[in-house]
Amino acid sequence: EITALAQNFFNDSQPQPLQGKKIMITAGPTREAIDPVRYLSNHSSGKMGYAIAHAAQALGANVTLVSGPVSLSTPDKVKRVDVNSAEDMLNAVMSDIDHQDIFIGCAAVADYKVEQVATDKIKKSAEHMQLRLARNPDILATVASLDNKPFTVGFAAETSNVIEYAQGKLERKNLDMIAANDVAIQGQGFNADNNALHVLWSGGQHNLPTATKTELARQLLQLIIERMDNDENSN
Amino acid sequence: EITALAQNFFNDSQPQPLQGKKIMITAGPTREAIDPVRYLSNHSSGKMGYAIAHAAQALGANVTLVSGPVSLSTPDKVKRVDVNSAEDMLNAVMSDIDHQDIFIGCAAVADYKVEQVATDKIKKSAEHMQLRLARNPDILATVASLDNKPFTVGFAAETSNVIEYAQGKLERKNLDMIAANDVAIQGQGFNADNNALHVLWSGGQHNLPTATKTELARQLLQLIIERMDNDENSN
Numbered sequence: 001e002i003t004a005l006a007q008n009f010f011n012d013s014q015p016q017p018l019q020g021k022k023i024m025i026t027a028g029p030t031r032e033a034i035d036p037v038r039y040l041s042n043h044s045s046g047k048m049g050y051a052i053a054h055a056a057q058a059l060g061a062n063v064t065l066v067s068g069p070v071s072l073s074t075p076d077k078v079k080r081v082d083v084n085s086a087e088d089m090l091n092a093v094m095s096d097i098d099h100q101d102i103f104i105g106c107a108a109v110a111d112y113k114v115e116q117v118a119t120d121k122i123k124k125s126a127e128h129m130q131l132r133l134a135r136n137p138d139i140l141a142t143v144a145s146l147d148n149k150p151f152t153v154g155f156a157a158e159t160s161n162v163i164e165y166a167q168g169k170l171e172r173k174n175l176d177m178i179a180a181n182d183v184a185i186q187g188q189g190f191n192a193d194n195n196a197l198h199v200l201w202s203g204g205q206h207n208l209p210t211a212t213k214t215e216l217a218r219q220l221l222q223l224i225i226e227r228m229d230n231d232e233n234s235n
Numbered sequence: 236e237i238t239a240l241a242q243n244f245f246n247d248s249q250p251q252p253l254q255g256k257k258i259m260i261t262a263g264p265t266r267e268a269i270d271p272v273r274y275l276s277n278h279s280s281g282k283m284g285y286a287i288a289h290a291a292q293a294l295g296a297n298v299t300l301v302s303g304p305v306s307l308s309t310p311d312k313v314k315r316v317d318v319n320s321a322e323d324m325l326n327a328v329m330s331d332i333d334h335q336d337i338f339i340g341c342a343a344v345a346d347y348k349v350e351q352v353a354t355d356k357i358k359k360s361a362e363h364m365q366l367r368l369a370r371n372p373d374i375l376a377t378v379a380s381l382d383n384k385p386f387t388v389g390f391a392a393e394t395s396n397v398i399e400y401a402q403g404k405l406e407r408k409n410l411d412m413i414a415a416n417d418v419a420i421q422g423q424g425f426n427a428d429n430n431a432l433h434v435l436w437s438g439g440q441h442n443l444p445t446a447t448k449t450e451l452a453r454q455l456l457q458l459i460i461e462r463m464d465n466d467e468n469s470n
Contacts, residue, residue, distance in 0.1 A: 036394050037277050037343065037418065040269075071306035108272065112364055121394045129347055131366040159271050159356045183272065 016060030017225050023061045024100045024150070025053050026093065026107035026139065028068030030086045034131065035118035042108035043183075046070030048155075048195060048213050049106035053078045055217035056102075064100075066092045068107055086110050086136040093139055100150040102224060105140040108157065112136060141173040151228050153220075156180040163198055170200055177201045177227060179208075179220060199223055251295030252460050258296045259335045259385070260288050261328065261342035261374065263303030265321045269366065270353035277343035278418075281305030283390075283430060284341035286452035288313045291337075294456060299335075301327045303342055321345050321371040328374055335385040337459060340375040343392065347371060376408040386463050388455075391415040398433055405435055412436045412462060414443075414455060434458055 027049020032040040046067060053065045054075035063078045066089055074080040083089045086109045097103065112133035144152045154175045156166040159182070166180035179197045196210040197220065208219050262284020267275040281302060288300045289310035298313045301324055309315040318324045321344045332338065347368035379387045389410045391401040394417070401415035414432045431445040432455065443454050 034275075037392060038275065038345070039278065040273065040275055042273050043271075110273070115363070119394075121392075127370050128350070129368040131368060133364040133366060135362050157272060157356075 014058065018056060018221070019060035021061045021101045022064070022099055023053075023056045023102040023104065024064045024066065024093065024097065025049050025056070025104045026066045026068075026089060026109070027053070028070040029108045030068045030089055030110045030136075031084050032086065032110045032113040032136070033084075033117045034114050035120065035122045037121050040110055040112070040114065040133075042110055044068070044070075044108035046072050047193065048217070049104075050075060051213040051217035052104055052106060052220065055214065055221055059218075059221060061102075064096060066107070086113065086139065090137045090139050090142065093143065097143060097146065097150065098148075102153070102228075103143050103150040104153040104155075104224075105143070106155050107139075109139055110136055138173070140175065144174045144176075151176045151224065151231075153177045153179065153224060157183045159183055163200070166198065166200055170202070176231075177224065201227055249293070253291055253456070254295035256296045256336045257299070257334055258288075258291045258337040258339065259299045259301065259328065259332065260284050260291070260339045261301045261303075261324060261344070262288070263305040264343045265303045265324055265345045265371075266319050267321065267345045267348040267371070268319075268352045269349050270355065270357045272356050275345055275347070275349065275368075277345055279303070279305075279343035281307050282428065283448050283452070284339075285310060286448040287339055287341060287455065290449065290452035290456055294453075296337075299331060301342070321348065321374065325372045325374050325377065328378065332378060332381065332385065333383075337388070337463075338378050338385040339388040339390075339459075340378070341390050342374075344374055345371055373408070375410065379409045379411075386411045386459065386466075388412045388414065388459060392418045394418060398435070401433070401435055405437070411466075412459065436462055 028046035029042040029044040050072050053063050057063045057075055057077050065078050065080045067080055067082055069084060081092045083092050113136050115132040115134045140154045143149060152175050154169060156169050156178055158165050162180050162182045166178045170178040177199060179199050181195055181197050193212055194210055195213050195216055197208040197216055199206045199208060206223055208216055263281035264277045264279040285307050288298050292298045292310060292312050300313050300315045302315055302317055304319060316327045318327050324342060324344060348371050350367040350369045375389045378384060387410050389404060391404050391413055393400050397415050397417045401413045405413040412434060414434050416430055416432050428447055429445055430448050430451055432443040432451055434441045434443060441458055443451055
């Protein structure tokens with residue numbers, strides 16, 4: 001009863017435009033094993049993805065967060081699934097993608113895995129070593145190619161020609177929206193608490209200037225809600 | 236008895252066998268850049284090295300902690316120097332090694348770095364990729380080869396033939412002591428709070444069975460103090 005009252009109170013005080021919507025968000029890096037002690041990875045604190053999960057929950061959504069290894073605590077009322085490799089992440093995503101209304105791929109997924117993972121620690125001996133890598137599955141493109149796909153949002157962390165590359169990725173992967181950020185700029189992206197995003201979709205774009213990741217998460221979700229309303233109205 | 240131990244531990248009159256001694260400890264993983272977003276690394280939470288730093292400070296030592304990227308807070312009154320790559324770590328160690336009485340190499344230093352680090356993010360395109368790696372400097376062996384070297388302690392995290400390999404490393408690198416642990420055993424090593432160590436030195440060994448890393452840190456320092464006393468007495 002108290003819970004009901006509290007829910008009512010919060011419902012009344014904050015609009016819940018994502019009430020009844022299911023959102024899946026990937027966050028953090030993946031780790032690709034070389035042997036039991038070594039791995040390949042990507043810089044990613046997971047802060048942006050976790051901020052989106054938190055903001056989506058506050059806007060009324062039912063949130064699933066598929067997370068690589070990060071040092072962040074799970075936002076309240078968010079279902080978190082922990083994974084390591086890109087293949088683990090793909091499996092976790094695909095096992096529950098059918099019921100999602102929105103998919104936001106915020107994880108820094110390793111593009112390549114090690115072709116032959118050693119079961120014992122490799123001893124160093126040679127002065128040089130070759131590591132043979134093979135392409136990882138593309139989680140974002142896999143989701144975006146589904147019949148009945150959710151509204152699919154990607155991220156592009158780039159160090160040069162950021163918008164050009166993001167536009168290409170939007171089209172090539174059949175995404176509904178992409179958020180690009182220039183990780184070469186000090187103080188944004190990766191481990192920073194601030195970020196700036198340039199958001200693109202088919203036929204439009206919007207610049208979200210430097211702000212906290214918490215604030216950017218809300219603004220990005222607002223853009224998603226607008227685009228989804230627009231798509232519904234045009235159908 | 237537990238109360239007595241606790242009182243002893245928190246007492247100001249706790250014995251300070253490392254009073255006036257300088258200890259340098261390396262901890263955590265290193266990260267070797269592939270490009271601005273990707274890197275090679277090793278599993279290491281840094282917990283063992285941080286526990287040793289904490290315990291050494293409590294025993295009266297002046298502690299310098301050279302740390303790779305970890306999510307741990309710096310123990311009280313410990314000087315912490317943050318580094319990323321193995322080369323960074325070597326530079327930080329060598330810049331202050333002359334005045335150290337004890338060096339404990341607890342970091343999981345990457346054995347190999349990427350031969351050619353790309354300044355821009357590498358675009359994935361090919362199905363396969365070759366990563367050419369070159370040997371990193373060996374920090375532990377470099378310290379142990381110094382004239383007037385500190386009492387030098389290494390760690391060996393292995394997945395098979397643990398003691399054999401540790402014995403070889405002790406001799407090959409001219410270490411004063413080595414602490415071996417089997418990271419293939421569940422619940423110890425890496426990210427765990429517990430560990431078990433098999434400690435070897437020239438002419439002796441001691442088994443430290445499963446305990447918290449805090450407890451093992453104290454026991455390891457006790458062994459180091461005994462060996463140093465022994466060396467002094469035999470001179």
